Amino acid sequence: MPVASDNAGAGAAWWDDEAGMQRFVADLVAGELAAMRLTGPALPPRPWPADLHIGRDLGADSLELMGVASALADALQMHESGIEDYLLVRLTLGEWTQIAQTSLSRFSHRLTFRTSGSTGIPKSCVHELDALLQEVREIAPLLQGTRRILSAVPSHHIYGFLFTMLLPAALGLAAGDVIDLRSGSAASLGQQLRQGDLVIGHPEFWRAAVRAVRVFPDGVTGATSTAPCPDEISEALQQAGLARLLQVYGSSETAGIGWRFDHEAPYQLLSFWRRAGVDGAGLLRDGDDAVRQCQDRLTWLDERRFVPTGRIDQAVQVGGMNVFPARVRRELLLHPDVLDASVRLMRPAEGNRLKAFVVPRDAAADPAELHAKLDAWAGARLTAPERPRAFSFGAALPVDAKGKPADWLIRG
Structure with missing residues (x-):
């Protein structure tokens, strides 16, 4: 398949990193198969090699292959490039990675992320790539000095995508500077950490990490999202020497909305959002007239600072997932x-x-x-x-x- 260039704009070719793109595809495949199989054969440990056959090596039958291929095509808006049918013909992880790269080189303006589906019906959330890059450009200055990114989150979910697929380039990091933590235990984290590391996790990861890592090396920053991080975890991480913990507030529907470093402080609204409506949960994004509803009630201290005060939809967080x-x-x-x-x-x-x-x-x-x-x-x-x-x-x-x-x- 020839690779044609599209008009996504300078700095947007996140898919050119083959290792990162293969990690994205593998994460999506693993996530989709896990959702289809409440019981069944366990998937092999990752990282997966490029020659892994998605049907034979993962035990995916024809219906599962069709479902996973459809999910990847939907995530990358492959209908715009017209090459989604190749996914059912070329079935190794490396081939799917190449198909994904080719598709994105032709059209990359929009991406689709799915909610966890804990209500029984996962929801597809479409985002403009330019909007995601705008968020990363605003977050990147908060994390200057980062030398490596160590990630404990899947890269096909919106939080993982922003912080492990788009953020590295904004920080000037190379492909080899992104390290996947999910194949190791929390106890091994302390042995891997170095000054200048940024660790991307969620509250349950940090709960395990603070038990396993007694003292963090100097100059290590953490990031957490997907749910409010309990104050006792933030305090324990601070006592263990974590330099900073960036807490990001957002959702699959909205992407990032606000951030804070101090768990006792309110969240700072990202510059392109503004408050809308009278119920405290409505937001408007610059250039978009549609009011976005947050899944939490928000208490506003002023027009730019807020505190979430409880889920509207009655979801709770278990293992970083909405349940x-x-x-x-x-x-x-x-x-x-x-x-x-x-x-x-x-x-x-x-x-x-x-x-x-x-x-x-x-x-x-x-x-x-x-x-x-x-x-x-x-x-x-x-x-x-x-x-x-x-x-x-x-x-x-x-x-x-x-x-x-x-x-x-x-x-x-």
């Missing part, structure tokens, strides 16, 4: 042995996963047997972040003195 307890409850209620159920995020002392309180249809049901049944039921119907890690049972759901739904303690 909806209401959806998990609906799946549990479909089990014939369940009369009623409540699902919540665990208390900090209990863990960082979901828990469920179940009212059995048969009051005499054996709790251990029902627990095993529900665990298997959840494993077949829910993604790993959605599956409750603790089940409690009782004759009625917990309520407070006013009869409103209440939390419960996990016992034994």
